[in-house]
Every structure is written in structure tokens, then in C-alpha cells.
Amino acid sequence: MKIIVAIKQVPVRDSNLRIDASGHWIDEDDLSYEINEPDAYALEEALQLKEKHGGEVVALLAGPERGSQTIREALAKGADRAIHIECDDLASLDTLGIANRLAAAIKDEKADLILTGLQSDDLGLGQTGVVLAELLGIPHATIIMQVEAASGSIKVKRELEDGWFQHVEMPLPALLTIQSGISKLRYATLMGIKKAKTKEVRRVSAGDLPQAAAATVTIERVYLPEKKKETQLIDGSPKEAAAKLVEKLKFEVRVI
């Protein structure tokens, strides 16, 4: 089974984020980066499937030069090779633009299975995998907790709400977006890190891929949650005041 895993590099979880001068994105200087958490589980799932069924795991990353560190880690954990779409303009693309690039870079790979994380820790849109599947013309399933492969098809377990699950059987090739926390992540071993140096990384320049149409979704403003404090005194008799309070809680604050 040939499996492609899309992995994104995001700022490490407890980073101190600052807004950049444009107000459209975060200041990327002085940040440390790591693999997007759900993507780490997607990679783990791919490696486990390969251990069971044989085949090849290819890591796919779109991002700037620093992404090579995340690729190196994926190779050290056991991915066989990697594709790095080199680009500095991720923050200016929308989901369709990014999915277009990923699709163009892997269309000749003829993968049996494509795994992505459920969503990214920075943008949290949860759409890249779904759109990518549409562009490739293959079926997809989201929020996957378990994958069992048979010949030519797979059985997956999806997480629904309220503790409900759905079991789906689907044909291959297919795309799955993987939920976080579904297994125990392996470590990159020192032997793995050494071996990763010799593995192939195909570098694709974003300029060589078909140009995406202008983004239809753009980020207007990035800002830290604004704290607002306001005190209102409601007067009148207790009965009138209570009625006004209920009104405000219902229609202004919308908490009841």
C-alpha cells in the first residue's frame, strides 16, 4: 500500500505569539516549529499500516525552508521519502489554494491512501484534506479514529458527536483526515535520525505548479482576544429589573 501523509509545520504549542506589523498574521521570527499534532497521528497511522501491510509511506509538506526539520523528523520516524513544496506564501493562500498545490504535487504518485490531520493547530479550518480529496476525485472520510485495510478497500471508524461512532467501508484510493490522540506516537530513534539523512526528499518549487486563482477567503485581521469589562446597573423594582436582566441575557449576551 502506498500512503501519502500530508504534514504541516506549526508553531510549538506553548509559544508566545505576537501579531506581525501587517496585522494579518503572526510574527514568525524567534518561533520554534513542530509537526501539527493531528498530522503526527496521521503519520503514526500510516507507519502502522505499512508495518502491517507493507508498501511505502511518503511525507508531503508545503512550507518554507524550515519545514525540512519536520520532514527530517518524519523520515527519522520511518517515512520512506518526502515531497517538500517550497513556498513562503502559505499565510496568503486559502484552503483551495493550498489543496491545489498539494494535489498538483502528488497527482502522478498514484497513492492508495492519503492521510491528513483532522485540522491544523494554527488555522483550525479542517478543510484542506476534504478539498484535496475533491480535487483528486477520490472519496474521503473525516475524524478517523481507526483504519483497517483489506484488499482494495478499508474500514474506518469515525468519531461523531456525543460519544457516537460511525463505521464506514470505503474503496481505495481514498483520503482520510485523522483525529488526534488515537494511538501512542513513536519516537524518532537515533538510528532513525541517522538513516533519515540518506532518504530522498523531492523538492518542488511552488512556482512550477499551476498557479492558484486568487484567494476567495482572506484573513482580515489577526488579534488577541480583547478583554471588555462593562458594568450596567439595572434599576426599577426587583420584578422589573429581573425581567430586564432576562431580556439582556437572552438577546444581548445570548447566554440563555
Next chain:
Amino acid sequence: MAFKFKNVDFIGFDAILSEDERLVRDTARRFIDDNLIPIIEECNREGRFPRELVKPMGEMGFFGANLHGYGCAGMSNVEYGLVTQEMERGDSGIRSFVSVQSALVMYPIYTFGSDEQKDEWLPAMAKGEKLGCFGLTEPDFGSNPGGMRTRARRDGTDYILNGEKMWITSGSIADVAVIWAKMEDENDLVRGFLVPTKTPGFRAYDVHGKWSLRASVTSGLSLQDVRLPASALLPGSGGLKSPLMCLNQARYGIGWGALGAAMSCYDTALQYSLMRKQFRDQPIASHQLVQEKLAWMITEITKGQLLSLQVGRLKDSGKVSHEHISMAKRNNVAIALECARMARDVLGANGISDDYPVMRHMMNLESVKTYEGTQDIHTLIIGQAITGIAAF
């Protein structure tokens, strides 16, 4: 409760590490955070070596990490140093165990051993299936190992070993002991033997009542007419230089390791000082006397990182001398111990409790200061290197 460790990097040190070096450090860090930190206080309290981590550490490639072939990871010396830093950030006892396995047992087999010895021991030791110990120190000879009384006598093609070794890390859990002895028929030349610990006449007993390195096993060894075939001799060993070469490997790792313990103490003190409030509801970090301690710690840790990195780069390019390694060991252990003491002050009463790692590091570092050449002995090594005069 102890805090989750935050990376310590004041001057962009990480940026002068290579991608692989950072990856090695981060993977070792994750392993220690996941597997050692949750159990270390209990191990320390009970005086228990966490044997259950041996196999997982072997799978990670932590044993003999800077050796090549035989299932070893083939890391550079800087990468290997960063691994020991992370181990000792967890606990000096675990780092001691790994240092002994790697630098004091696998290294001499790799460097002085026959092909048969290498094939027999190295792959199994890299996996952690076999453990080793290093017997140089004796009850009456510590800083001056050249005075050792352990002797090897020839009997036909065999050797007979007699002697006592003391303060031997991993002694009673080892499958093989590297024993240094004077050769009676070679003019008392010091040479090394690989002694399987189940050989008749070999006995190991544990040292109890330690207030330091409680998560590591320390033993005395007794060898009474231990009969060994000629193939037990490390053929490439000859003279006191041989064990000192091993100690150099281990001391290099300790230079990095001590920084790990210092980072743990500093980071704990920093996080604690920001959280703990005294006087006018202000964090104690807002007091100048507390800041002075934190500033001293981070400055010394930063200088220590640069020292260890340069010594590592020299080692990787084959240009290191033993006095360089002495400087890293001497300086970094001393500042780590001082960091532990300062951090313990910053934590007030909590500083003496094992809810936090500080006092454990402090007590551990007292051993680290003594073994592998005491602070004073490294002073004399540096002194000899710069003056040309031995003052031992």
C-alpha cells in the same frame, strides 16, 4: 508540583546547532519527559534503578550512541552530548548508568577489544540486552588509580585475577565487568579484562545508605581467584592511559549532562518564582535578590553550553585534548551544583521537598563532582596543561 520543562536558550544557542542535533536533542527530551520524569521521584525515594527503561532506551539508540556499527547509532559527539544533557536533566543516576554502559564499557570493547569480543558484546549492549560496569576505583585508590592492588597472574594460558573494587556503578546488575588490573608478568602494566559476572570468584554487593544517585546502582566488587581464559584480556589495552581514555569519553558526556541538571534547576526556579507571591501580592521574581540568582544561573548555563559545544566540535574534528574535557567537566559540574543550591533557595521550603527535582539534582551532583576525577583533580589537570608542572 513540578513544572513541565521549558527549553532553556538565552542567546539563540539552538540556532548554532544543526537540524539533526536539534532533532536528536528533542527526541531524547521527549523520551525523558514521557518515561523518566513521571517515575524518577519514586525511584529516588525508594533507591530503585528503573530497570524497565533499559530496553526502551536501547531501542532509542542511547547506548554507545557515538560508536559506529554493531547496532550503534553512529551519532556525532555533539549529538551524543545533547542526549546526555537530556538524560541528566531527568536524573544524574540514569545518565550515570548510560555513561557507564556507553563510555566505560562499550567504548573500551570497541577501542581495545578483539573482533570476537566486539561481536559478542557490542550488539547486545547496544540493545540493552547485556549490561556492563567499569571497575577502576578501589577502596584505597580513587584519585590515584595507578596505585591499584588488583592483580592478574598468568597460569598456563589462563589469567587469575585477585582484588577489590569499590564504588562501581551498575556493579550488581552487570553481565560483564571491565576490570583494570596490574599484570604481574608484564611489569605491573595496567590492562583491562572482560569479566563475565557469573565467573566463579566474582562477587558484587551493593552500597547502601547513599544520599546521592539513589536511582543508580553502586556496588563493591570482590575478585577472588577469578580464572579467565586469555580471550578475556582486552588486547589493545596497555597502561593507565587505557582507562583514562575511557574516562575522557565519559567526562565529556558529564560536561553536557551537568548542564541538563542545571537547566532543570534553573527552569524550576524561574517558573516557581513567577508563580509564588510574597509581599504586596507580587511574584518573588519581582525581587532583585531573586533576579540576581536567576541571572547568575542563566549566564553560567549559557557559558557552559558554549564551552561544551566547542569541546564537542573539537572532539568531532579529532582535535580535542583531555584538558579541554577536564575544563568542561570541572566548570559545568561546579556551576550546576551552584545552580541547584540557588534554585533550592528560590523555592524556599518547597526547595527541600521531592515535589520538585531541585534537591535531588543537588544531592546527585555531589557524586558527579567526585567521580570521573574530582573537581580538584581537574583543576590540577588544567594547571598541568598550562604550566607544564604536575602538582598532583
